[in-house]
Amino acid sequence: MTVKENYYNVEDYTELYKSVGWEPIALENAKIALLNSVYSVSIYDGDKAIGFGRMIGDQIRFLxxxxxxxxxxxxxxxxxxxxxxxxxxxxxxIKKLEPRATTYLGAVSGKEGFYEKFGFKTRKEDGTGEGMVLH
Ligand SMILES: CC(C)(COP(=O)(O)OP(=O)(O)OC[C@H]1O[C@@H](n2cnc3c(N)ncnc32)[C@H](O)[C@@H]1OP(=O)(O)O)[C@@H](O)C(=O)NCCC(=O)NCCS
Incomplete structure (x- = not known):
């Protein structure tokens, strides 16, 4: 397996999206989204994209x-x-540069336990109120 940081292949990204049952956005819009990431990690098995994750934000305070x-x-x-x-x-x-850097995420229902493995807690547990969303 190969780990590629900040590597953006819109076709592979879109294909992975479909593989997990999500509806991808148009390729030209996916390209804009990916290129504006703060950081990303892609995992390949040979030529095959098998995993992906990314972080967006202002680089230093909110991620x-x-x-x-x-x-x-x-x-x-x-x-x-x-x-x-x-x-x-x-x-x-990033936290070495700005100790108050704060990272958010929105877990898909049933995946909270995965993120808990890495120290994330719900905003409720954190005593900071509900997260909110606008579609
Ligand atoms: C969520 C997802 C990324 C996990 O990836 P994965 O490669 O299966 O996870 P790993 O095998 O690396 O598991 C890492 C740890 O998390 C745990 N874990 C994985 N999924 C979990 C879940 N849904 N609930 C609780 N724990 C979970 C594993 O048991 C493992 O624990 P361990 O390291 O202590 O043994 C994967 O299931 C996925 O892509 N799902 C579809 C897309 C999705 O829902 N993404 C999340 C969006 S919020």
């Missing part, structure tokens, strides 16, 4: 983890952990 996905046939084998550990390494570098 947001999104698009964490592992191709179904590779799930349960530590690929998600590999993605998260790379992202957490980047967060720790």
């Amino acid at each position: 947001y983890i999104c698009d964490i996905m592992v191709r179904p046939e590779y799930q349960g084998q530590g690929v998600g952990r590999m993605i998260m550990e790379n992202i957490l390494n980047r967060i720790n570098e």
Whole structure:
């Protein structure tokens, strides 16, 4: 397996999206989204994209983890952990520059336990109120 940081292949990203049952956005818009990421990690098995995750935000104070996905046939084998550990390494570098750097994410229902493994807690547990969303 190969780990590629800040590598953006819109076709692979879109294909991975479909593999986990999500509806991808148009390629030209996905390209804009990816190129505006703060950090990303892509996992490949040979030429095949098998996992991806990225972080968006203002680089220093507020960060947001999104698009964490592992191709179904590779799930349960530590690929998600590999993605998260790379992202957490980047967060720790940012926190050396700004200790108050704060990272958010919106867990898909049933995936909260995955993120808890890496120290995330719900805003309720954190005593900071509900997260909110606008579609
Ligand atoms: C969520 C997802 C990224 C996890 O990836 P994965 O490669 O299967 O995860 P890993 O095998 O690396 O698991 C890492 C750890 O998290 C745990 N874990 C994985 N999914 C979990 C879940 N839904 N609930 C609780 N724990 C979970 C594993 O048991 C493992 O624990 P361990 O390291 O202590 O043994 C993957 O299931 C996925 O892509 N799902 C579809 C897309 C999705 O829902 N993404 C999340 C969006 S918020």
